Amino acid sequence: MKKKKILEAVIDFLCSAIVQNQEILDRTHQSINDAPSAMESGSDTSRFQLSSLAQNQLAAIDKLVEVKHQVEILKETLGSSSATEIKPGSIIEVEVNEKVLLYLILPCEGIGGMEVEWNSHIYVMISDGSPFINALKGCHKGDELSIVMGGHIKKVKVLDVY
Structure with missing residues (x-):
C-alpha cells in the first residue's frame, strides 16, 4: 500500500x-x-x-x-514480485555515512535527482544504471557495504527495500 x-x-x-x-x-x-x-x-x-x-x-x-x-x-505490476532485493522498481531506504536517504529506482536513464515529497519524506528518483545503484543491486535489507564514489569511500547500510 x-x-x-x-x-x-x-x-x-x-x-x-x-x-x-x-x-x-x-x-x-x-x-x-x-x-x-x-x-x-x-x-x-x-x-x-x-x-x-x-x-x-x-x-x-x-x-x-x-x-x-x-x-x-x-x-x-505491484505485488507481482517480492521486494526483498534491490532491483529496478524498488524503493530503498539506505543510510549513507550516517544520513538516511530514500530512492525510487527506475529502469530508465536521464532521470537522476528528481525529488518527490510524500508523507514528509523526500524520495529521489534514480536510474537503475547509476553507479550507486549498480553497487547496491542484489543487496537486501540489513546488508552493509563500502562504495567508492567521487574518490571517497561511503559506508552504506540498506535499511529497507520495498
Whole structure:
C-alpha cells in the first residue's frame, strides 16, 4: 500500500512537471513567432537560438513522459514480485555515512535527482544504471557495504527495500 501511494505521488509530480514544461515550450514557440525575421534583422540568430531551446524543451518533455510511463507500469505490476532485493522498481531506504536517504529506482536513464515529497519524506528518483545503484543491486535489507564514489569511500547500510 505504501509503495502504491509513493508511486501515485511520483505520477502526480511528473504530470505537473509535464504541464509546466509544455507551458514553457508554448511560450518559446510564441517567442519564435514574435522574433524578427532574417529580412527584418539581417540575421536569423534569434529564431535559430529559440528553435534550439525549443528542441531541448521538447526532449525534456519526452523524457518526463517516458519516466511517467515507467512509473505507471511499476504501479500496475505491484505485488507481482517480492521486494526483498534491490532491483529496478524498488524503493530503498539506505543510510549513507550516517544520513538516511530514500530512492525510487527506475529502469530508465536521464532521470537522476528528481525529488518527490510524500508523507514528509523526500524520495529521489534514480536510474537503475547509476553507479550507486549498480553497487547496491542484489543487496537486501540489513546488508552493509563500502562504495567508492567521487574518490571517497561511503559506508552504506540498506535499511529497507520495498
